[in-house]
Amino acid sequence: MDNAMILEWWHWEIAGLALVLLELAVPAFFVIWFGFGAMLVGLALLVAPGMALSAQIGLWVLASVAMVVLWFRVFKRSQHKTLVGTAAGEVIGEIGLLVSAVAPFERGKVRFQRPVLGAEEWACVAEAAIAAGERVRVVSVEGSYVKVAKA
Numbered sequence: 001m002d003n004a005m006i007l008e009w010w011h012w013e014i015a016g017l018a019l020v021l022l023e024l025a026v027p028a029f030f031v032i033w034f035g036f037g038a039m040l041v042g043l044a045l046l047v048a049p050g051m052a053l054s055a056q057i058g059l060w061v062l063a064s065v066a067m068v069v070l071w072f073r074v075f076k077r078s079q080h081k082t083l084v085g086t087a088a089g090e091v092i093g094e095i096g097l098l099v100s101a102v103a104p105f106e107r108g109k110v111r112f113q114r115p116v117l118g119a120e121e122w123a124c125v126a127e128a129a130i131a132a133g134e135r136v137r138v139v140s141v142e143g144s145y146v147k148v149a150k151a
Contacts, residue, residue, distance in 0.1 A: 012042030037064030
């Protein structure tokens with residue numbers, strides 16, 4: 001009696017579909033790639049029906065991991081961060097005049113020619129000491145302060 005497990009192409013397709021549907025219950029966007037990997041193995045079995053079980057499983061693991069890696073490399077969140085449309089994105093790069101000196105760990109005050117985020121004057125911080133009267137450029141927005149550097 002032969003105890004070898006034989007998987008048909010449609011077994012892989014059903015397993016893949018089940019994994020894709022499982023993604024609806026577990027919205028981690030991770031399980032779906034294993035489902036697509038199983039569906040790919042099902043298609044490979046249609047082309048090469050004599051594929052060994054170990055080759056099928058190897059192809060499934062390889063395809064699934066490749067899709068997961070590709071997904072996280074291409075759509076990695078930190079690479080697609082943008083400041084467009086945010087308050088910080090509109091302010092960064094603005095040039096202002098320092099009306100009170102700023103030093104590391106001490107606040108200063110910067111004035112802009114036109115209102116920035118609704119005010120002409122903002123409390124500011126800087127990494128280096130900058131004398132009053134210097135032109136400064138906004139580097140970032142940190143809470144209720146703007147971080148500036150010499151322009």
